[in-house]
Amino acid sequence: MRIGWIGLGNMGVPMVRNIAKSGLLIQAYNRTPKDLDLNGAELATGLSTAVHKKDTVVIMVSDAAAVNDVLYHQGAIDNLTKGTLIVNMSTIGVDETQTLADDLRSRGFRFMDAPVLGSTKPAADATLTVVAGGERADFEEMTALFDAVSKAAFHIGPVGKGAAMKLLVNTFLGLSVQALGECITFGRHSALSPDLVLDVLETSAVWSPMLAGKRQKVISEDYSAQFALRHLTKDLGLAIRQGDLTGAAMPAATRTHETYTAALNAGYGDHDMIAIIQYLQSLSEADR
Incomplete structure (x- = not known):
């Protein structure tokens, strides 16, 4: 399989390195030039080179605008061979996914x-975990690549179902991080330290891998981005829009999105999603 890859951000770089490590032939491109060690993967100097004569082209960028930019405005589709499998691993809306699929088909x-x-x-x-929507045969064709980057890959259903599942999971994530932020803030204002709060939560039924993974960052107040708050804000908005389109009631997600949007507007967007703790603390101090 000859793979072209578009997008070398915080997620794209380690994914490409693991794909190259697995032995797959991959050529990667980023819109902003970077000098990167890709573990044997070739760094393409131009978009046309990255996608030309490839069996599969993977897109891993920030949002639908970026997907459309590389495909249409920068002209990736003009350099693709008919029949190429285009795999969008970026998080975009279900409606955006279906529109994109219809046009590319x-x-x-x-x-x-x-x-x-x-x-x-x-x-x-x-x-990682891959949640894919599309033809079963295409999913099976991608097995080696998915195995190189993930612990599990699910064929969720036809096109759009992968996007729907991703937004569902990130809605749960957004609600969980909001709950964590409110509990840490409540604890601080009740003279309960974050490490004590987390010690107790760890023994309870509400503990989760997400809490375990963020524990040290919360205690040390390390808000450097692993998953930026602005991306989670975007995903919550996409989920709510899909809920509106399908008639799904999402009152908690809607209120949570309002909080994240306010935190984004207050300058926390490039911090990790747990910077919602910082934002809630700033509100608490202002209200005292």
Whole structure:
């Protein structure tokens, strides 16, 4: 399989390194030039080079605008061979996914949405989870690549179902981080330290891998981004829009999105998602 890869951000770089480590032939491109060690993967100097004569082209960028930019405005589709499988691993809306798939199919390409669950450490450890929507045969064709980056890969259903599952999971994540932030803030204002709060939570039924993974960052107040708050804010908005389109009631997600949007507007967007703790603390101090 000859793979072209578009997007070398915090997630894309470790994923490409793991794919190269597995022995697959991959050529990667980033819109902003970077000098990177990709563990044997070739760094393409141009988009056309990265996608030309490839069996599969994977897109891993920030949002739908970036996906459309590389495909249409920068002209990736003009350099693709008909029948190429385009795999979008970026997190975009279900409606955006279906529109993209319809257009690419009309141009003679195959398409799969295959976003991943997990942030930078699972990406580095090759323990992401892939949730894919598309043809079963295309999913099976991607087995070697998915195995190289993940601990599990699920064929969720037809195109759009992968995007729907990703937004569902990130809605749960957003609600959970909001709950964590409120509990840490409540604890501080009740003279209960974050490490004590987390010690007690760890013995309870509410403990989770997410809490375990963020524990040290919370205690040390390390808000450097593993999964940036602005990305989670975007995903919550996409989930709520899909809920509106399908008639799903999402009152808690809606209120949570309002909090994240306010935190984004207050300047916390490039911090880790747990910077919602910082934002809630700032509100608490202002109200005293």
